[in-house]
Amino acid sequence: MAESLLGNRNINQLAFVVKDIEAANIAFTRLLGIKKAEPFLTGDSSVSKVTFRGVPTESQSKLAFLNTPTVQFELIEPDKNPGTMREFLDEVGEGIHHIAFDVDSIQKRLPIMEKNGYPALQTGEFTSSDGRYVYVDTLDDHKTLVELLESAEPRVTAWERPEDDSIQPLLGTNKVEQLAFVVKDLDAASDAYCKLLGVEKPPIIHSGSSDITNVIYKGKPTEGKSKYMFINTPFIQIELIEPGESPST
Incomplete structure (x- = not known):
């Protein structure tokens, strides 16, 4: 069996671009019967250092992370500044924007992706776990973008059972298979x-x-x-x- 281009086969996040993160957060929480996430705004350019198609941008987004027993959901409401999420919302509409992999080293894995025809589309940094990310343009081949995540500390993806026992998934399960x-x-x-x-x-x-x-x-x-x-x-x-x-x- 050949090695994965990213060093592992763990798709650990499904990300949706949305127009209204509060409404989407409520809808997914109700569907999955999980603990409601608290949306937050990403850092400004001095912190996030976002580049889109090689050009620095002031792009910021509201994010919410919903953990399930199998995979994490990320909800993204972008602002009006240039960025891959803004572009997706304007050109495609709401929907799945990317799948994400935690990688050992972006510096190591990105050249492999580029060599295989998948260039970097957007890069940035985040402070929650001293990390960085890059979206690579895999849309034509994989029908979605792929995100590489590198963190100094493990990201929090563990599912937490709601304290209120009356909160139950509408489908009888919250395992997204x-x-x-x-x-x-x-x-x-x-x-x-x-x-x-x-x-x-x-x-x-x-x-x-x-x-x-x-x-x-x-x-x-x-x-x-x-x-x-x-x-x-x-x-x-x-x-x-x-x-x-x-x-x-």
Whole structure:
């Protein structure tokens, strides 16, 4: 098995860019039945030292970290200054902005990513654990950005059970098991993920016939044909989906 480009296969954070962090915080807390996070504002440029596409920027964001038993959720409400989160919100809208890996050394791992065609998009520093980060532009291949995190001290990601026993997850569990991406080319996307993670390529799975799958889309039966691939990592499974021509979500 090849080594991961980042030195490990631990996707430990899913990050969402949002317009209203307070509303998103409440929604995710209610869905997952977890302790509510306290949003905070990132430091100014003298502290965060943010660069976006190689140019210093005054970009600041409100952040909230929601810990679950499997993976951490990060909510990001960016300000109006140039930055990858602002760009994402303006051009794409709310949604998953990046997945994150804790790495041993950005200085060591970033050149490997760049050599493989993934340049640095935004860099910065944070004081909570004497750390730094870099977003690399993996959007075309991985359908999301990848963040490299380096900290002098371990980041706090442990799940804390709510003190109020009446707070329960709406789905009966708060274990987030899977992150799914819809792709145009399943082979290309799976090759990219397997190379990033240093894992063997799993088999492609084809959806069954409609009399078995019984797919309903917007109240109407549909074949819902798709091809799938499931890539397992220590904390969360990556599902890649290449849909067919029949109507489906």
